[in-house]
Amino acid sequence: EYLHFNLFKENKDTFEANTIITRLLGLRTGASSVTFAGTKDKRGVTVQRACLRCVDHERLATVNQRLQGIRLGTFAYAKEPLRLGQLKGNRFTIIVRQIQPTAAAATLAGDALRAALQKRVIDEFAEKGFVNYFGMQRFGTRDIGTHQAGILMLAGQWQETINLIMAPKSGESATITAARAQWAEHHDAKAALAMGFSSLYGSAERALLQWYARHPELRHDPHAALFSALPRNLRTMYLHAYQSWIWNQIVSIRLDRYGPTARKGDLVLVDPAVDDVDDELVSAVDAASAAPKEDADAVPRVAVRALTAEEAAQTSMFDVVVPKPGWNVTYPDFLLPHYQSLMAQHQLDPLDMRRKWHECSLPGDYRHVLGRPRDVTVAFQRYTDPQRPLVPTDLDQITEAPTKFRAAPAPFQALPDVGPYDALILGFTLGTSQYATVALREIVEAD
Template sequence: METDFGLTEYASAHTITPVPCLLKEMYSDFIVQEILADGTVLHIPSPDVILESTGTKKKEIEIDATVEKPSCISEETLAALDERFSAKGDQVLVKVENLTKDERKSIHQFIRERYSGKLITETKDDGIYVSNGHTQTTRKRKNWDENIPKECHFTMCKENKETTFACQLIAKFLNVGPNNIKTHGIKDKRGVTAQRVSVTQVLESTVLDLNSKLRGIRVFGCEYKHEPVKTGAHWGNRFSIVLRELANDSEPLLHERLETFQNTGFVNYFGTQRFGSRSSTTAEIGLAIVKREWERAVKMIMSNAMPGHLEYGLVGHAARCFNQTGDAKKAFGKLRGAQAFATIEGHILKCLSRGGTWQKCITEAIPVQSRSLYVHAYQSLLWNKVASRRVKEIGTRVHESDVGADGTPLGEHATHYDIHIPLPGENEAFANTYGAKWISEILEEDGLTQASFTSLQDKFSLGESSRSLFVEAKDLKWKFIHYSQPRTLLQDGLQTRAVPESEQKGPLLALQIQFSLVSGSYATVALREVTGSDMGKKSMRNASLKSQEEESDKVKEEVKEEEEESAESEERQEEEVAASSE
């Protein structure tokens, strides 16, 4: 499958003998810790740690009678406000006829301070309306302390959750729009990951209280800042990965390859997870978007959600309903809870059910981080193909035609890690390089040009303009582990504990490998350089199923042998009884 996406070459050799293994057999086999720009590696809390404010009750808010009442508020109005503070009900109208701007302002301030923000004010033509909690028109307006920076940054750890889904779930609980949640980038779903997240105008205590509501997600380490988290602004990621079911005689070969890997690095391909594993790849959807084929793009996304791809969940049934009937409103009605507001399919069906166009589904309804992934995937596919051509023709040595990150020729002391290839799109600095030329040739086959990406900048975050051809895995460590059962836990997860080292023994062999990669590089591609195997999701899933079938066959064989031994034992007992009775 990886060859379909341009992953054909290796930094160490043109061909490499595969070493079969299993990746991500358990969620805790794949741990990702974001590394911030200052080098800080985010930690993942122990399963035993209880995070701050988890499940705590909110402090009771009381009326602050010390706040001085403006003379323009009558005692009757004050009594009505106190009553509204105690219980929800109809809005209280504070008349402001003939009042100055400063007097009206003093009313807002008094209500905010006396009732600690619990009562919400809204100015209308006939006065100031006061309610207990937000109304439909005041929900998006917030009073924020000017002395506190508006962005609340926090660490989000998740297990077996897509980053986009987790962020949209958090947005829903915080009652903010999904675009108010910012991250440095997407982290793997099947694994345990830690990353920084920011949200606008939400208090630390409100964020921490999410720990009592979320499952498979933990939040902590809040800090107020003036700027939100920005895509790609981190240094990279620290990986701790377990490869299972290695052949017992593979240890010497893998040890040798790891030493080579430490010196040569690997081809910096975009991994197969970039392209998905469903009937329409994200690159194919991205191509449709770049060609402005909006309807086709939407229908490919919805077809990917059909039963068979999402194990017949409600999203799959909703997608099937839409594809069969074309009735978006009816299909949207089949979704429940997070499936309606935290899935791409839910966003599309909601948009269409409200009369939105095919284009609006792509360019507005789907959150920017999600919709950008499709265009990125198409760019990534082209980059992979160009990278493979360069490595196949020249190898790892620096050639006179190679350029660096700024598009200028490399100096005499440059290494293969300094070589850069542009991504598709208009880029003056790389206009005369072999990379730009080869990309243009592929684009022409698809009926496009480099300029086809330019007008997408407003609605899509297209990111980097070039990418290094080779990457070094830093702070590389590895060790081999013996274990007894196929699903023995070998690393701590978000909610699970690994077996103690003293119990790591048995006939099965695994490799634990740890390394740090710069932002945008793929751990599965790095592992490919070591194992020589396709480390993509589809390939690993097939290998896992094969392993389970073999294990099942082994168990069946053992049961059969036990039954045969039991039958033989019974026959012997019957013979002994018969002999003793003669």
């Protein structure tokens, strides 16, 4: 009944890729027809497992001929679909080209530099871990962050949310800028789509304009537009982004003001087995969103407890968790005033997170302050051509034997370890919702 397959993509996020696939297949239900265990952002070159219901693998394989920046392969049938949260983490292979010594190691070169860098990776990255911040991609890559839309949604400001989504954004093409201006002045959805938005598959703007084009009589009902036009995953993304933004701020305060070790009042899990591979707990938000409205209060409460001073002295900082704001969490007593101060700037209260709009009533959840990579590998490669791949790509990994739909690819050719430039090839595994871009700061000394 279910067709599972590997989805390779580059320069597209998961939702956009899914929208393109379902459109080419002629499926009416849109991006929700494709299910997956987790989302991957636009900036990575990624492979993930995905799933479609009642679609033949030969039919899906033909779509490869019309895809750009997306490839599908490794097909298999299963009795069950993929669901969000079913993954244990992500494996990363990251290449840092033209590596240079830090100021502290300015005299090192060649093999000595490699040895020093390898020691740093093991000592500071694999052992000490990293502050488990949400990466910037969680908040969007443009000047208007997704968490800002979340603030407006929590306040019930539906029209303001739509205005923010449709507002001009830096770095866009002239056609999209003109289309935004057309919408702002005339609110002609069909014209704005024709001017450029129709090409932005999977975007919130395109979804809103298509809905307005079909329902011009409801243009002055922003609640209907927001909750009917936007896919649920986009709406919840805005809300989760605000929770994540607050969490990042609180963790910075926790570490800057109270130090890098466990202290009295910090929270730990009563049952560490509840946690999923050293990472964010199974989200109560997802559980609530999946439940019927009348069952919203039945979301299970994750048990935590506050450390005593004696316990704190014996507790690793890797065990400490900090809550994302919601109605179903416990706040550390010494951090609650900081939550209140931060959220008051947005006219929000961490102790008042229930809403009459079910989807905006956020239970909250917990996340570990520190993360630690697993299965860390370190290798080096000298090279000459900066454009040549140094490792097999994700596309190589999903490309199988030639079929009537696809020719066999050229095999990857390993390079000899010679050349004027040196690259670090770093492999590691992170838990779900941990960010490689955040983890890498510990190595490359970048903000």
